[in-house]
Amino acid sequence: MFKTLYKKELLENVQNYRFLLALVICLVVIPLGFVVSQKDYADRRQVYDDAVRADAELRKTVQDFLQNGGLALRPPAVLGLLSAGVETVLPNAVETRGFVTQEGTQIQFNNSRRLDNPFTSLFGRLDLAFITTTVLAVLVMIFAFNAVIGEKERRTLAQVMANAVPRPVVIGAKMAAGSTLLGAAFLVGVLAGVLLTTALGIGPLAEAGTWAPFAIGIAASLVFLMTFFALGLFVSSFSRSSVSAMVALLSCWVALAMVLPKGSVILAKLVRPIKSQQVVELEKSQVRRQYQKDVDDAVEKLAAATPGVKDMSLQDYMKAMRAKAPAISGYAEAQADLRSQFAARLNADLEKIDAAFDEQRAGQAAAARSIARLSPVSCLVHVLTELAGTGFAEDAAWRETRSRYKRIVDRDIASKMDMTRFKNLSYGGAKIDRKAPAPKLPAGPVPLERRLEAAWPDLALLAIYGLLFFTAAYVRFLRYDVR
């Protein structure tokens, strides 16, 4: 019985304009979106590769590093075609700021960017997340809006029900047929997109490690299409006419795709306001300056309190220094201890500021995300964004990268900057091997496991929403009085 009804539903949808419409739209929009996204990625990748080469040329040795500052570039996301996410506002790199001193390295995000194409920023990108949640969602509505109510209006449902046809089979067949056809059109579009980009030499799957996230992203999109179809069935079985079903579905879509996600940001900002990164950086700068002043005062006091040094003129000190007088070595050691104590305090304070800010940001993000998860549209967008490496996991990873880079530079360079100061004289730095290779931070994409870790709750929610909508449609359909 299920097979017969499934076939009937398939044939009905294939024979009318809907499937053809879905197929044409998928075959045009998805490949176009893929080509545009991949072309953009190819351009950005080339710039990144050139920048990495230039960086390698510019910072070969520790001496170059000290002269030009350090830099670790963030590569563009290979799978930006899944979702452009927040890639345009993520840092391009982490870099050192100012001189590297034994007080520690200042590492900041490099957010330098021009707006190359204001229209892309104004209108948004044609990535898979947008195509699925907007273009295909509308297609799903067109498929589903009169799946039940249409049959009620035409009285064909009453005829079907007059026979010994179990209701679960009827609604199950509708769900299965609609999902099959939508899924088929979608997969054909995706396949065409992959083939076209591969033929143009900009295929997304040519790079290592892209297959799995891409496949999961496509599977998540299929789950979303089924979830939305189930919502369509629910609304269709609830409505009194096809037109009201369509209007209700459209309203649901606007609320789920646009109003609720935007509302989540508003609520999160009200509940958890935070400072800006700019202000935090400036506050850190102030703290550093204060520490520098404290260190200078402490060094002066040390010089004034060290026997054999306190009454020395600069020239006497230089003479004694060249003669390697024990008093000078003792003073230099005491000053190094003092500086390392201050450096430890400074770094602890700066880390505290960063940690407090990161905690605030994470709190606001968690609030926004939790509210947004009430919408299956947000769930899919989150899944695709995390899988693409253009989302919040990437942002968190770059916060860690900043700390890691600081540790590397502190270990390899800052800790060896054994500068000693006496009056206007600063000397030292002899422990550093200036010809050694400059410290490098190999930047790679966030591992798939971590991306999945960030994406799985949304993926699970998406499936749960699908089940809920289908159950609701099923219950409503069972309660339908055919008379």
Next chain:
Amino acid sequence: MTRVLFMKDLREAFASRRFWVILVLCLVLIPLGVEVSLKGYQTRLQNYREAVRINQEETKTVNDILYREGAKAFAPPSPLSFLSLGLELLSPNVAETQYKYGEPPAVMRLSNNQGRDNLYESFYGPLDLVFVVAVVMSFLAVILTYGAVAGEKEQGTLRQVLSNAVPRAAFLLAKAAANALVLLIPFLLALAASLVLLEVQGNLIAAVPGAWTSIGMAVLIAVLFIGAFFNLGLLVSALTKQAVPALVALLLLWVSLYGVYPRLSSAAAQIISPCKSGARVALEKAQLRRNVQKERDAEIDRLVQTLPDDETSPAAKEGAKTQEEIRNRYQAKLEQGWQAMDRDLEVRERKRNALALVIARLSPVTSVIRPLAELGGTGRLEYEQFQAEVRRFGDVLNRDIFEKNRMIRYKHGIGQDNQVDMDAAPPVFTHVPAATEAVVRDVLPDVAILAIFNLVFFAGAFVAFVRYDVR
């Protein structure tokens, strides 16, 4: 006759549930959007003021600029961003000097560090007026009109009406006018309420020069845009015989015009008129700088070898002068190269962006999203204005500070030719927003385009309706 029909349609429209739904939606969404945008603006303004304050404290003297913090320029947030947040979170909001000691010219690097403060807002987009107009109101226009003619055809009421001596023009005009009022009255009411709310909260608009002109233009554009979608709905409804196909066709048109077409316009323009990215040009400029400096250093090296050991001798002083000339020559060469690169990029970008705009304007959505961003002070004009101001500020810094602080190489060391007062107050960046007249001039073509869309769609609906065979 038109009046009778208009009054009938008006009564029908105002008595229907649709009017109240639209009224409630507008009264909730528009003031909420304006209020939230205002809060966002106030937060950004507070952050901006804090950043300026701390920066002023940190850079009190030329010495601080040269050896500590460098110079910074901050872009203030736009008070009219409730019209459209546009590019505000994406475009650079700070510029800082990239200066290597003794190596002018200093370059102002543009950065954006407020996008990360608003990751979720960047992700989902704001609830600004342009969203309400471009998405919600256009969607409501579609819902309101899909059955205007097709519904009457389907129910057979149109046949009954037209069997009387009712001019078709009067029928369509009355229907269009009555339904348009159903859409526009709630919109304008909600907007007026929002503006009153805004003024009550802090005299925000009155304090901004040219704000009322910008708001007036934005309202005009919004009304024309809603009208364009309304007339498009009438056209499709007049062309179809049933309400459901009309709704499906309108939905597909809406998705194409709002979602797909504008997004493809910039990609199409990039393919037709390719243009290098800013990041690529920055790399090329850095490469040029390295090459020029290498050449310069080689020439100075050769010169230094000929200098006497005594740095105070006349020959050494003459050598320092020659060195200065060499530095100036190479700096001029570098600046010339950079200017050529910038000019080339600017010309190509202008061409590509103009083409993208021409393509995108085939959708009425473009003519509301872009102009509202410009009028809100968050569009391309404001971004270009900040860029130009930063360039000027960079020139002032180079002229007054960096170029007066040069290194001179001697045979046995490096000296400094410092002609700048280290304790003097450094130049301060002041921001002047793009002039309202320039913005209005920039958006006028969109007003004309929207008016044309209205005319064309209504004329199409009229012709289709007149040609409708009632049998």
